[in-house]
Amino acid sequence: MERILVTGGAGFIGSNFCNINKKKFDVTALDNLFLGDPDNLDKDVKFIKGDACKMEDLNRVGKVDYVIHLAGTSSAPMFMGEGFIQGYVNSIQSFVTVLEWARKNGAKKMLYASTSSLYGNNPLPLVETQEVTPINHYAVTKRTYEYCAKCYNKVYPEMDILGFRFMSVYGPNEEAKGIYANLISQFCWDIGRDLVPVIYGDGNQFRDFTNVRDVVQGLTLAIGHKEKLGADVFNIGTGHATKINEVVDALNKAFGKHIKPKHIENPVKENYVIGQHADIGKIQKVLGYKPTVKLKDGILEQVKNLRLNKIRQTSSQQFR
Ligand SMILES: NC(=O)c1ccc[n+]([C@@H]2O[C@H](COP(=O)([O-])OP(=O)(O)OC[C@H]3O[C@@H](n4cnc5c(N)ncnc54)[C@H](O)[C@@H]3O)[C@@H](O)[C@H]2O)c1
Missing domain, CATH: 3.90.25.10 (UDP-galactose 4-epimerase, domain 1)
Incomplete structure (x- = not known):
């Protein structure tokens, strides 16, 4: 059975991914419990309490086929006031650490959470080809992920690094x-x-408003997709x-x-x-996604x- 590491796996989206996919894949949830709750995970899902910013914690996971990086500072208000420095450090450091770890581990793909917040008040419907100008620190970190993924994939094309701009997930x-x-x-x-x-x-x-099961559907389709996609990004919405x-x-x-x-x-x-x-045309066409x-x-x-x-x-x- 193929192995997947889900960072932020005890959080909202991560736990839903693990619970839904626990029979299809050998999933391990890693979470430092900053916001997550291990009770979110079904009892038979493997859980490691660990920090995605630390190689030594990631090394405890062992060999994997895929990585889904959902850990990080997960909303704009968390960057306000005292949360500002730690918000950036946690998000950026966890992303680059997981990226390096995934590649060195031989993972075939890394999927990561970007956000619809990138679009701000862009014209509707929001489509991946639009220019985006992040309007808050949270969106800046996610845009940084997307830029970093593109540069990294040029040097190391063997691992796809796919970003998902989730809409408003419930x-x-x-x-x-x-x-x-x-x-x-x-x-x-x-x-x-x-x-x-x-x-x-x-x-x-x-x-x-997008149900988390449909977000899980999109991520699962991306894991199963056979053709190389490089460092592409996709909207996930309805x-x-x-x-x-x-x-x-x-x-x-x-x-x-x-x-x-x-x-x-x-x-x-x-x-x-x-x-x-x-606009969900791209993910529908490329991955066969359907809300x-x-x-x-x-x-x-x-x-x-x-x-x-x-x-x-x-x-x-x-x-x-
Ligand atoms: N929920 C949404 O509507 C939405 C929309 C767009 C993007 N996203 C993104 O999707 C991802 C998951 O979001 P969520 O709604 O499940 O949020 P969440 O806060 O429930 O999940 C994030 C999890 O990551 C963990 N975490 C944070 N830093 C960590 C670290 N350094 N090491 C290990 N674990 C760490 C937290 O404890 C938490 O359990 C986030 O990156 C978020 O920014 C969410």
Whole structure:
């Protein structure tokens, strides 16, 4: 069975990848538990507590066929204030360390998480051929990954290094992210506890909400793809956009509740993304990707699987 290392494997997306693929591949999750939770992983998934910035921790994994690098400082607010230096150090150092380790280990491919945040308020739909100008430090680190991957692949073409610009991902196992979790999770945790969800502005801003199972689908297809792809990047989304107000309505409906959200003046004064909607033509054409989870069904599932005992603080809390 082929072996895959998933860095950040106890986190939200990583744990979903490992749990879904544990029978198809021999997967090992490595995570320093900065935000992840080993409880996110099914009991039969191998877990190593270790730092992706450290070769000696990666060496504990042994030989692998593929690496999926999801570890890093995983959202823009984490770079604010005291998080600034460590945010950069963690993201960049883990990326280059895992890259070197993967190549020296003989891995056939390394996949890594980039982000849709790179696009900022670019014209819609967001497409990989657009010029991007990162609008925050988080996006700068991801753009750096993409540039680094291209340079590295020129020197070492034997290993593909593929980046994935995830849109707004939601799904199970996000509790450990607390205030950094997706809006769907945060509003679900609010309404589930009879708390008022707080919406920035009029709620007409929209996102391409993508179920984590479809993100896993995209990554799995990339692992199985036989032709060389070099250092390419792909959007992963659904190609549909949904307004924040519609998400709150759908959650209320799924819970059978009627909790009215509170609208406040948007505290994010600069570079707030008004709308996000991916063009997924490239990943469909090259990898055969097809989104499978309708938002309505993903939300129902989210409500059904609510783990009240695991919920941490939500970002709404400070504004209630
Ligand atoms: N969730 C989204 O909507 C989204 C969108 C675009 C991109 N991404 C990217 O996808 C990746 C995974 O995101 P996620 O939502 O699962 O976030 P997450 O925070 O749940 O997962 C990241 C995991 O990496 C671990 N980690 C951090 N630094 C580490 C280190 N040095 N060594 C080992 N482990 C480390 C954390 O403990 C955490 O478990 C991130 O790189 C994120 O930036 C996520």
